[in-house]
Amino acid sequence: MQYETGEDINKNKLNLKQAIDYISDAWGAIDDEVVINCWKKTGILPAVENEEIIGASEFQDEENLLENDDLDTLLDEFSREDDYSATLTSAMVDFFNNIDQTIATEEALMDQQIVNLVQNENNIVENDQDDSDEEPSEISTQEAYNALKTWLSFFEQQESSDFDMKDIKIFKKYSKIINRILSDSKKQS
Known part of the structure; x- marks a missing residue:
């Protein structure tokens, strides 16, 4: 994140x-x-x-x-x-x-070092904003299908109670939909 x-x-x-x-x-x-x-x-x-x-x-x-x-x-x-x-x-x-006093764990910064850090952070933010203007590349149906199959395999291997097997139905539903779209596109080709 x-x-x-x-x-x-x-x-x-x-x-x-x-x-x-x-x-x-x-x-x-x-x-x-x-x-x-x-x-x-x-x-x-x-x-x-x-x-x-x-x-x-x-x-x-x-x-x-x-x-x-x-x-x-x-x-x-x-x-x-x-x-x-x-x-x-x-x-x-x-x-x-x-014993309860705070111990310095890093060197104290001088004023110029603080100014440089702030300026560097501003430059990084400006560069990141330039990158955000790029459009994300379109994901192909095949890539989506492969990713979903990988996710389903991962989900089925989990033993944690956080992964409720009832929830897997929705992923399988979309896997079938994408598979059908792939089949239809192959028939048209």
């Missing part, structure tokens, strides 16, 4: 880091209540009252705070041992504090 419209298909590609960031952002945007409601809707968990859920959530928050306090205490103790430990601890703290 992007090729037909003249769009740059590489423009929308993501690298692994960007994909992970998008997923992380999306997951972070989901409210706890949404997750709770989804689990309720599945019906696989025992029925629990809202008060119990809130209590469990508060308990989990308290546990997380205690774990963070324990981690801070361990880091403080470790950093007091010697200079190397202090340096390592400082680096670890910086790493964990900055």
